[in-house]
Amino acid sequence: MLPEIRSYLDEVRSHLHLDPATEMQIVREVYTYFRDSVDELQANGLSESEATKAAIESFGRPRVVARRMYEARSKGSEIEAAISCLPHLIIAGLFISQLWRNPFWASIAFVSIVCVTLYGWWRGKPSWLYPWVGYSLLPLLIGGYAAAPVLGQAASSLFWGSGSFPSVWALLLVLALIGSSLWIIVSTTIRVVRRDWILASLMLVPLPIVGAWLLDLEQAGGVFQGATASVHQLDMSMALAFITLGVASATFVRLRQRVLKVGALLMVCTIAAAAIGHSFWGDYGFFGLLATSLLMLVFLLSPALIEAKIGHGEQSGEAWWESSMRWEEALVGHDRPV
Amino acid sequence: MKDKPSKYVPELLRGSTDTLLLFLIQERHAYGYQLIKEIGRRSHGYFQFKEGTVYPALHRLENEGLLEGEWQELPNGQVRRYYRITEKGKYALRGKMATWRDFTSAVNLVFRPVEA
Numbered sequence: 001m002l003p004e005i006r007s008y009l010d011e012v013r014s015h016l017h018l019d020p021a022t023e024m025q026i027v028r029e030v031y032t033y034f035r036d037s038v039d040e041l042q043a044n045g046l047s048e049s050e051a052t053k054a055a056i057e058s059f060g061r062p063r064v065v066a067r068r069m070y071e072a073r074s075k076g077s078e079i080e081a082a083i084s085c086l087p088h089l090i091i092a093g094l095f096i097s098q099l100w101r102n103p104f105w106a107s108i109a110f111v112s113i114v115c116v117t118l119y120g121w122w123r124g125k126p127s128w129l130y131p132w133v134g135y136s137l138l139p140l141l142i143g144g145y146a147a148a149p150v151l152g153q154a155a156s157s158l159f160w161g162s163g164s165f166p167s168v169w170a171l172l173l174v175l176a177l178i179g180s181s182l183w184i185i186v187s188t189t190i191r192v193v194r195r196d197w198i199l200a201s202l203m204l205v206p207l208p209i210v211g212a213w214l215l216d217l218e219q220a221g222g223v224f225q226g227a228t229a230s231v232h233q234l235d236m237s238m239a240l241a242f243i244t245l246g247v248a249s250a251t252f253v254r255l256r257q258r259v260l261k262v263g264a265l266l267m268v269c270t271i272a273a274a275a276i277g278h279s280f281w282g283d284y285g286f287f288g289l290l291a292t293s294l295l296m297l298v299f300l301l302s303p304a305l306i307e308a309k310i311g312h313g314e315q316s317g318e319a320w321w322e323s324s325m326r327w328e329e330a331l332v333g334h335d336r337p338v
Numbered sequence: 339m340k341d342k343p344s345k346y347v348p349e350l351l352r353g354s355t356d357t358l359l360l361f362l363i364q365e366r367h368a369y370g371y372q373l374i375k376e377i378g379r380r381s382h383g384y385f386q387f388k389e390g391t392v393y394p395a396l397h398r399l400e401n402e403g404l405l406e407g408e409w410q411e412l413p414n415g416q417v418r419r420y421y422r423i424t425e426k427g428k429y430a431l432r433g434k435m436a437t438w439r440d441f442t443s444a445v446n447l448v449f450r451p452v453e454a
Binding site for chain 1: 393416
């Protein structure tokens with residue numbers, strides 16, 4: 001393959017932000033166009049370099065082509081939008097019915113969410129998957145929260161000499177739990193960011209909301225305290241926040257243009273965070289509201305910074321092209337489902 | 339005086355790209371480059387589709403379930419992505435062609451000189 005074509009296709013791929021199978025289909029298809037076009041132009045008397053230059057110019061700027069391809073492929077069906085909304089509604093349902101206190105129903109909900117996540121991951125990571133992944137990570141956050149008192153006890157005993165030091169095995173277990181949870185959350189985030197930072201933001205958005213909820217409950221006496229009126233009020237606020245996130249997810253899947261997806265996600269989730277903050281901490285003034293919104297905005301935009309650092313695609317350029325070439329044989333006769 | 343050949347307005351074509359692509363693919367399975375050439379040939383060079391427009395349009399139609407793409411290997415060993423129309427695509431094409439016929443009939447009626 002000529003370096004000019006390879007460089008063009010690399011740039012198209014780096015701006016596609018679609019699932020790997022679709023990206024490969026698109027790049028291969030554009031490559032077949034170049035092959036046909038260059039052959040024809042050469043047959044008409046142009047040199048190879050002239051023909052390549054003309055074919056590339058005729059196709060248009062790679063960023064524009066990538067944007068058009070993204071818009072052609074990124075809009076999900078109504079069913080996909082409903083599936084992406086579903087985990088938010090399941091969690092909202094747990095809060096409305098207060099079944100999150102019931103270990104059986106809470107476990108059933110999370111096991112179902114993890115099963116759907118694994119299925120979607122195995123089926124090529126469709127765009128409806130990412131809210132499900134986010135909720136699958138929640139038990140890790142909650143596990144870390146539950147294990148944190150052991151660390152606090154150890155630190156208190158070590159630095160201030162108050163209380164007894166927990167057993168070494170308990171401490172090691174807690175450190176392993178927190179370490180592995182962090183590793184899973186970070187590595188999953190990086191993998192998702194490599195595809196598209198917006199999907200990582202969509203995935204991570206429940207985590208700060210649940211984190212703030214855990215902190216607020218801690219101040220009110222802990223997660224497993226009795227159900228008081230204020231806790232009921234919090235449950236309703238949390239349910240409303242998750243329903244709002246569900247609407248944001250469904251809208252995200254249905255929108256075609258990337259800029260609208262980013263706008264909808266940032267706006268709705270920031271409003272949801274501000275509303276949750278207001279519900280948790282009462283009337284905390286304009287600046288409190290502004291600070292909560294800004295924090296959420298920074299959190300949602302942080303995957304974009306990670307993407308700028310680590311780049312796009314699960315494989316480097318060279319490795320991707322090697323696997324792409326091998327894949328050509330597999331493409332014939334069995335189109336991959338997208 | 340002989341009329342100059344007219345140039346089409348891209349905005350006029352934009353709404354018809356899908357119809358033209360669906361129509362050609364309904365006739366026979368085709369790949370992107372072939373479709374661009376075929377539209378140019380049939381319109382005697384009047385329509386000159388940009389490649390960067392046709393391929394995204396094909397993918398959008400496929401995403402909407404109106405087309406299905408499949409890689410096929412040619413006798414010379416090259417592979418190409420051929421598109422074929424689905425039942426949903428055939429139904430959509432019938433609707434688009436009916437709309438287009440009604441539209442052109444209405445435009446022609448307006449253009450007809452008023453009889454004194």
